[in-house]
Structures are given as structure tokens and as C-alpha cells.
Amino acid sequence: MAPDSVSTLWSAVAPGLGNHLWQSTLAACVAGLLALALRGNRARTRYWIWMTASAKFLLPFSLLIGMGSQPALCRANGATVRGTD
Numbered sequence: 001m002a003p004d005s006v007s008t009l010w011s012a013v014a015p016g017l018g019n020h021l022w023q024s025t026l027a028a029c030v031a032g033l034l035a036l037a038l039r040g041n042r043a044r045t046r047y048w049i050w051m052t053a054s055a056k057f058l059l060p061f062s063l064l065i066g067m068g069s070q071p072a073l074c075r076a077n078g079a080t081v082r083g084t085d
Contacts, residue, residue, distance in 0.1 A: 020060040
């Protein structure tokens with residue numbers, strides 16, 4: 001790979017990666033505070049708090065927003081959506 005193409009690729013990816021990192025860090029901090037506040041509750045509750053924070057780290061919001069803004073994906077196989085006919 002040429003240095004110019006690496007630089008171009010990095011400049012395209014860096015803003016999204018930066019957003020993902022600070023949002024995931026904030027979500028992990030909120031999950032930690034929530035888990036501390038709910039430590040008297042069942043372990044299942046704290047488990048789902050951490051599972052949600054992990055899902056946020058693995059699936060960036062921008063990916064979910066991008067998938068949701070593609071109406072063609074809903075009808076890709078020719079199926080109809082209820083209530084739209």
C-alpha cells in the first residue's frame with residue numbers, strides 16, 4: 001500500500017473511530033456507575049448492564065444508524081412490512 005493511500009484511509013476512518021471510542025468510554029463509565037448503584041439488586045440486573053455496555057462497544061451507533069437509514073434492506077427479499085400496504 002502506498003503511503004498516500006494509507007494517509008487517505010486513516011483520515012477517512014479516524015473521525016468515526018474517535019467518536020466510537022469516546023462514546024464507548026462514556027457508556028462504560030455510566031455502566032460502571034449504574035452497576036455500583038445497583039449492587040444490592042440481583043446479579044442478573046448487573047449482568048445486563050454490562051452486556052449492554054459491551055454491545056455498545058462492539059456495535060458503533062453510526063453502524064446502527066446507517067443500517068436503519070437503508071429502507072431497501074427491509075424489502076431486499078421482496079417481503080412486505082406490516083402496516084405499509
